[in-house]
Amino acid sequence: MVGMQSETRAGSRSSAADRARAARRTVQWLPGAALLASIGCAAVARAPASPHVAGGSPEEAGRYLILVGGCNDCHTPGWDRSGGKLPTSEWLTGSDVGYRGPWGTSYAANLRISAQNLGEEAWVRMFREAAGRPPMPWLNYVTLHERDLVAMYRFIRSLGEKGVPAPRAVPPEEEPATPYILMVPQQPKSRP
Ligand code: HEC
Numbered sequence: 766m767v768g769m770q771s772e773t774r775a776g777s778r779s780s781a782a783d784r785a786r787a788a789r790r791t792v793q794w795l796p797g798a799a800l801l802a803s804i805g806c807a808a809v810a811r812a813p814a815s816p817h818v819a820g821g822s823p824e825e826a827g828r829y830l831i832l833v834g835g836c837n838d839c840h841t842p843g844w845d846r847s848g849g850k851l852p853t854s855e856w857l858t859g860s861d862v863g864y865r866g867p868w869g870t871s872y873a874a875n876l877r878i879s880a881q882n883l884g885e886e887a888w889v890r891m892f893r894e895a896a897g898r899p900p901m902p903w904l905n906y907v908t909l910h911e912r913d914l915v916a917m918y919r920f921i922r923s924l925g926e927k928g929v930p931a932p933r934a935v936p937p938e939e940e941p942a943t944p945y946i947l948m949v950p951q952q953p954k955s956r957p
Pocket residue numbers: 830831834835836837838839840864871872873874876879891896897898899900901902906917934
């Protein structure tokens with residue numbers, strides 16, 4: 766997976782620069798310069814440490830993040846076959862084809878249901894803890910800016926609930942009852 770932190774660097778740089786300029790102006794114009802300068806520094810230090818996506822609304826940013834984050838590849842049935850053309854109303858309803866590996870068999874969750882059942886904080890915590898099974902790329906998403914995580918959540922929630930829950934994960938020693946994709950390296954057949 767590619768990195769998830771789509772950025773609006775130009776935007777965040779210029780706003781930090783604006784704040785610094787504003788702080789300098791304040792220092793020139795008012796008495797008590799030392800105190801005001803230290804307040805200015807604190808404001809600059811509080812600038813967001815990591816980049817995040819800015820959209821017209823959190824939902825718009827969230828749609829963009831879901832798209833470039835590749836979430837549809839696993840969580841939206843038929844995404845590949847549609848050439849990425851499925852309407853948003855069809856997105857993220859989960860899959861009943863398993864991913865089987867040393868972790869057992871996992872299923873890409875129905876996020877249209879997850880987003881309705883989880884609160885915003887629980888959603889963010891889940892990504893921070895990155896505690897789920899592969900092949901969900903938890904480790905790639907662990908440093909996503911909180912605003913990006915919330916934006917994705919709000920977008921999915923705005924789509925409303927749709928579909929049925931994905932099957933429960935199956936432990937490694939059990940045979941799954943659904944079709945599955947085997948995710949372990951295969952040896953090439955020996956050549957004659
Ligand atoms: C390579 C496939 C893949 C991709 C890409 C992927 N996921 Fe997943 N996702 C999964 C699988 C499989 C699970 C189930 C993991 C488990 O059983 O622990 C899952 C689980 C989740 C869960 C947990 C849901 C719940 O209710 O427990 C969330 C939330 C989630 N994915 C969100 C996302 C988002 C948002 C993106 C894109 C930024 C994304 N996923 C991209 C495969 C993927």
